[in-house]
Amino acid sequence: QAKAGGAGGRAVYTPDLRSAAMERRVYCLDLHRAAARGEFVLFYQPQVRLADGALTGAEALIRWIHPTRGLLTPAAFLPQLEKGRLVGAVGTWVIDEACAQAARWMRSGAGDFRMAVNIFGAQFHAGDLVRDVSQALGRHGLAPEALELELTENIVLSGDDAVLEALHRLRAMGIGIAFDDFGTGYASLSMLTQYPLTRIKIDRSFVGRMLQSPREAAVAGAIIGIGRELGLSITAEGIETEDQRAHLAARRCAEGQGYLFGRPMPAGAFEAAFALEAPAERRASSG
Ligand code: C2E
Ligand code: MG
Ligand code: MG
Ligand code: MG
Numbered sequence: 094q095a096k097a098g099g100a101g102g103r104a105v106y107t108p109d110l111r112s113a114a115m116e117r118r119v120y121c122l123d124l125h126r127a128a129a130r131g132e133f134v135l136f137y138q139p140q141v142r143l144a145d146g147a148l149t150g151a152e153a154l155i156r157w158i159h160p161t162r163g164l165l166t167p168a169a170f171l172p173q174l175e176k177g178r179l180v181g182a183v184g185t186w187v188i189d190e191a192c193a194q195a196a197r198w199m200r201s202g203a204g205d206f207r208m209a210v211n212i213f214g215a216q217f218h219a220g221d222l223v224r225d226v227s228q229a230l231g232r233h234g235l236a237p238e239a240l241e242l243e244l245t246e247n248i249v250l251s252g253d254d255a256v257l258e259a260l261h262r263l264r265a266m267g268i269g270i271a272f273d274d275f276g277t278g279y280a281s282l283s284m285l286t287q288y289p290l291t292r293i294k295i296d297r298s299f300v301g302r303m304l305q306s307p308r309e310a311a312v313a314g315a316i317i318g319i320g321r322e323l324g325l326s327i328t329a330e331g332i333e334t335e336d337q338r339a340h341l342a343a344r345r346c347a348e349g350q351g352y353l354f355g356r357p358m359p360a361g362a363f364e365a366a367f368a369l370e371a372p373a374e375r376r377a378s379s380g
Pocket of ligand 4: 274
């Protein structure tokens with residue numbers, strides 16, 4: 094597919110360059126070029142209250158608008174990105190962009206809106222996560238309570254003092270801390286007591302199987318129960334059917350996310366779907 098001289102002097106794939114190592118290096122260059130050209134964008138997936146479907150917030154999810162391959166989801170490029178040094182800069186950009194968008198939506202009347210942002214493990218080491226977050230909040234005038242950081246087990250499990258310390262500082266600022274994809278890996282329940290969490294996200298694998306499997310349903314129910322006992326908020330991920338929504342709502346899972354309520358979408362589509370006025374329109378109509 095790759096052609097010599099395509100897309101503004103992209104690397105040329107000649108047969109002698111086709112070793113796996115070389116392809117990886119080319120791909121790594123691609124990532125740097127993508128960042129420089131602004132090809133990364135954030136999509137937003139709605140998070141809703143399960144009882145009535147009211148919008149509570151959004152999760153920001155990165156996409157790559159690739160010049161020749163089109164729209165790429167994280168599975169296609171995050172593993173490579175996380176191996177390199179660019180990950181810190183991309184992580185910083187994600188925080189800033191998501192905060193900018195959240196601030197815009199809150200100014201345009203989104204009410205109690207919360208923006209959830211996924212964090213790379215490297216962000217705890219490569220740069221200063223606490224500084225990045227404070228700067229983004231300050232720059233865009235976003236209240237810390239409107240931001241929630243999502244961590245996965247591989248970050249939490251690093252057992253690193255730097256991670257724990259940064260999380261305590263972020264939590265003390267008022268920022269929410271969510272444990273993402275809960276229940277799928279090796280995290281022990283003691284994690285729930287050691288980390289300053291505000292939310293557990295039930296992994297979509299449980300949600301996807303719980304109506305067929307009483308055991309999966311029992312685990313999902315137990316996670317909801319633990320969350321309630323610990324005073325944590327609970328979000329179920331990957332809700333695709335009304336039956337799943339009803340089952341979780343009946344078990345007092347407060348919030349959910351999934352294709353039933355909306356796929357990850359560009360900011361403009363999100364505004365249209367949830368009737369968020371763009372700030373410019375609001376100024377025009379009120380002035
Ligand atoms: P995640 O944080 O668990 O995000 C949820 C993933 O589930 C998203 O995949 C979303 O599109 C997908 N999803 C949501 N609802 C449904 C559903 O009803 N059914 C199904 N089958 N899937 C659903 P996506 O966007 O491909 O992201 C994959 C993962 O990549 C994320 O999992 C997250 O771990 C990571 N990621 C995405 N964006 C970022 C980012 O900006 N920074 C970092 N550090 N990681 C990111
Ligand atoms: Mg997430
Ligand atoms: Mg998740
Ligand atoms: Mg995930």
